[in-house]
Amino acid sequence: MFDSILEQQKIDKAKEFKNAGVNPYPHFLKKEYSIQAFKEKFAYILNLTEKRDENQRVSLAGRIKFLRIAGKSIFANIEDQSGVLQIYFNKDTLGEEKYNLFKKNLEVGDIILAKGYAFVTKTGEFSLHISELDLATKAIVPFPEKYHGLTDIEQRYRKRYVDMIINSEVRKDFFIRSRVVSLIRHFFEDKGFLEVETPMMHPIAGGANAKPFKTFHNALGVERFLRIAPELYLKRLIVGGFEAIFEINRCFRNEGMDLTHNPEFTTIEFYWTFHNYKDLMDLTEELFAVLLEQLNLGKIIEFDDKKIDFSKPFERISYKDALKKYGNLSDELIENKEKILIKLKTDGFEVNEKLELGHLQAELFDCYVEDKLINPTFVVDFPVSISPLSRHSDKDESIAERFELFICGKEIANGFNELNNPIEQYQRFLKQIEAKKAGDEEACEMDEDFVNALGYAMPPTAGEGIGIDRLVMLLTNKKSIRDVILFPAMRPLKSELKEENQ
CATH class of the missing domain: 2.40.50.140 (Nucleic acid-binding proteins)
Known part of the structure; x- marks a missing residue:
């Protein structure tokens, strides 16, 4: 040394x-x-x-x-x-x-x-x-030989402290990130929401469809999971009597890394009783207006050489209409499992033939729609089968009262009317177990304590999660999530792997 x-x-x-x-x-x-x-x-x-x-x-x-x-x-x-x-x-x-x-x-x-x-x-x-x-x-x-900046992007992320010493612009980006988090916190506090904290280690991997990190609690002698999402604990608090709550904290998903995914990331989740998912979309539009104003960015910002117009109202389009409008897909194809499989395979996409219709429609959305949603767009009314915690529509039980906000081809937020029927929630969990047995590693686990909590009655509630890392990427015009996380996950160097194997 x-x-x-x-x-x-x-x-x-x-x-x-x-x-x-x-x-x-x-x-x-x-x-x-x-x-x-x-x-x-x-x-x-x-x-x-x-x-x-x-x-x-x-x-x-x-x-x-x-x-x-x-x-x-x-x-x-x-x-x-x-x-x-x-x-x-x-x-x-x-x-x-x-x-x-x-x-x-x-x-x-x-x-x-x-x-x-x-x-x-x-x-x-x-x-x-x-x-x-x-x-x-x-x-x-x-300092590195090239004083005006580390040229090796990997070194910049591995040695963020050197990156910030040399590149003052990097520090500015993280000042903006801190400012964004502060603005979000004050926004919800001003709306009467209470900030809370929930466990980071869960006995059951739940709250979202994702693969968890596993750990072991020596004192208790039990397996634990780093949380995928705080959702089920936050809704327990709604059952307990809180009416408007939020949490800003880390989530962990044991999945791949790319420009928009890091295994450890930051979100805000918030829950609002006696409001619905349409209220959440209005609230989200208002939040963006506040952020853009306070950061002096204007209503049109640039990201990845594209101009994004945040003028209200944001477009709202149903899931199936998005498949037709942006994916150029017909009703006949969208509703036919075999035709979807043929379409995906013909276009060179890998697909699991065991997936049921809702999941196959999600494959269509990912492959043909998502990257075309540039301006802020609320996609609403998702298939229930891919929304295990969402309330279904009274008009059509195959549709969930749910939305996702897409900006520049990326999901930024996910919200829905919460399912508060304990019997139906139990049945949904059972279907998730079947999906897991069929090979879906990201399917939710059964959480009987959560179902029991719903049995004590949870009022009509709408909830939403916003990815703060991706949000900061947008507001700072950064293409990689690593540019907005101080210490992003990195693959081990060969020298580090050798030391571990010795």
Whole structure:
């Protein structure tokens, strides 16, 4: 560890600081201003004749991003999370001994605390003229050779801390992500929703159709599953008497990784009694309007070279009408299992012939419709067979009162009128068990305690889940989910695999 020539050279410089009485890793240092606050406070010097104010001296801190020695003077750029600032110091202000120590051993990557006054250089650069300088932390690992960014995208994700040091735009994206989560939280709080927390480890893998991660609880001596979704616990709380609740937290699905899927992801799920799925669609439109306004994005944004129009109302189209309008599929084909199988196979798609009609219609949707839904589109009235927790329509029991919101070809939200009939829910779970036996690994498990909870009566309720990662992708124009997750899942390096196998 830290045994390269460059790292050893940096370690030697840290020792030189220590030998000279300067602790390379001190503590109890305090800065007075961020760089942005400093620039704002002293902006008035731009109007002064000498463009400086030596009477007010303040302390700033930052990481050195650029360093230039000019004889008896040193110019550098330091950066904190608010911005970049040029600093200047010389032999006269620091004293010869300290100046030479810093001149010899200070490097790009080091973090410093500097005290001085604001001034503008002859070239017009707003700067800090340093009168006191302290080393805050000595860096001993050099930056990548290409200073302006890691060129290996895999390295950027594996070493996010380096990525953020070098690419300030990356940090900005995660500031936006944090802002989005905060705005969502306040939006629901203002609507009277209560934020709650539910278990992350479940005795039964339920709440959505997905393959779970398994773990083992040693103290209890039982198998547990990282939660696929918080849905069944949140609905237990509705049974318990809460009327409007939400949870922002992680979910886990033991499935493939691609541009829009990470095995660990963040969602918000919310449940609203005495409201229906149409109310949820209205609420979702309102949420998007608030986000776009607060983030100053306007009603039309760009994503993946496409313009997305968020003007209300969003399109609402039934599942089968979407198959016809966007998939160019006929009623005759949509309703015929054999013709669907022939169509999918002819077009080169793999399909499980054991799937029943609703699941085959879902295959049609995935293959011929989804990527054509660019502007925000609510697809409504899903097949009941692929909606095991949704209430069916009173007019047609084969249809679930459910919607999914698609934007730029990706599912962003899923909501429905909740099934609150315990007997029917029990029968739905039994059908899911049959599907699992037939080879559907993502089918829901039986949850008798949840059915029992419904037996105590859950009021008419509508619930929805929104994928926050995909939402942030849209709002920051990022094509990969890894760009909006600080530490995304990564395949092990060959060296790591070798260590595990030894």
